[in-house]
Amino acid sequence: MNLSPRCLLVCLFLSVPTLAGATAPKSAPRSAAGGPRAEHYSRRCQSQSAQRIARPQGTMLWGTRRSWDSEKATDERNSVVVSVDLEPLRQADVGVKALRFAGGHLVAHPAPDAGAVTSGVVGTVLQGTASDGKSVEVAICGAEPSAEDPGMVFYRIEAWNAVAQEWENPCVAVDRVPDPRALAVSGVWDSSGAHANAPGKLTFACENGAITKCILWGYKPWASRDGRSLADLHQSCTRLARADYCGNGRNHTHEDTTIDIYDRFGLLERATETSREWDPSKASFEAAWAPDGATCLSRTRDGRAMETILRECPERFQPAAGVALGAGEHCTVRRADVEPATALLRNLSYGAPKGSSSAASAP
Incomplete structure (x- = not known):
């Protein structure tokens, strides 16, 4: 399955080559139909902005x-x-x-x-x-x-x-x-x-910050899709980007962690192919998201024990072994007041190395 350009921009930390010094060897063919010169010129007029290059999430709102x-x-x-x-x-x-x-x-x-x-x-x-x-x-x-x-x-x-x-x-x-x-x-x-x-x-x-990153990922709060405002999707994204599970403004991630984001409306789709920046086989489901935080979790993004989340917002989540969302995604804890499957967004991540439990912090 081919990835949509929008999906690639969101889930991957893309690296765009610069034009400086990009010249073909003297012995290279100069065919107008293809070859090194054709590849060289195919790079012209392409934005080198930070918006194309950087899509990882971060800690700041x-x-x-x-x-x-x-x-x-x-x-x-x-x-x-x-x-x-x-x-x-x-x-x-x-x-x-x-x-x-x-x-x-x-x-x-x-x-x-x-x-x-x-x-x-x-x-x-x-x-x-x-x-x-x-x-x-x-x-x-x-x-x-x-x-x-x-x-x-x-x-x-x-x-x-x-x-x-x-x-x-x-x-x-x-x-x-x-x-x-x-x-x-x-x-x-x-x-x-x-x-x-x-x-x-x-x-x-x-x-x-997450507010602008989510807009650049495609969730413009002033826009709509098929008659539906994107405001709730944008707000859900600001929670997801910072791993704000409890909906209290606290992040549980590290700056520049690469994740895959997808929604149930087709704006962003789940990545299915491997590239230099993203390997779906090494990623796993992390959480489902609503405007006020996570609706259910499988694990934490920065490696801290799930018990720390349950202590942070004790009235919010409850154990829920094996709650299935489809597509092989399961939750280990869920909210009692929200049906997990109604979440607007979901995400995959690699997860932190075992033993990592340090809380992320913004500058």
Whole structure:
């Protein structure tokens, strides 16, 4: 069975070769019909963006810094920016009173008479709020439409660091994405990882966080498929990406763990073929997922004992030996209040080496 391109992008840590130095040997044939030169030119005009290369999951929800004080121990459920008000604006172009959502991007209101989709948006300073309730100003410094979806815009943002008294990018950098941008997503997420529709507010979700990763994997919360909103699929994905089994905002994984994600609506399909990055024969079923966390588990992603999950949320799961979901997938614990088979998403993973029980943590 051939894999769909979307499935490949999600379940694999793809490596795209660069064009630099990609020249054929002098003795190579120069046939227009094929050969090394044809393969060489087949690489042209292909995106080298981080979105193509990186699809592994991670530990962060928003992808933002937990605190401006790097020496202060901070809970992973904290963020220097958790929400931003669409109005009133702290600074804006003349005549612009507010920002509005338009699918995957923001537009100025009232709209400028002419200009690009970013007119009246770049340069705006908005009032935001941190997880501790303190106010923080957030500036939109740049806007870059996605190459795959021009209607989706990545924003380069800065927030006012009251500790250092300077503007800084609040997004956490990692090796794959050292200069992260953010997507503007409607509504807000609280410390438990729950999403709420909050009129007049938005979330700036950074590239290295689960909110944006799930959008790039295909679950755009503003979109629909066959008349069904993808919002619940996106929210379920944010739980899955961080292995937030209890639905309390705590992750049980390690950064860059490769997994296979699939749903029962055909947006992402289960991988069935072996490649350099993914071997289905070595993976096994991990969990099924709903918007508020896992509906059932077979094992943990980071290798900790199942008893630790049962202690973390004792009223949530109960032993359920051999609950079958089909396709050879079985659960060892399940929720009493939800039928496991009704889960929106499922995932496979390799599982951690035996004896691994360390809790993952975000930067």
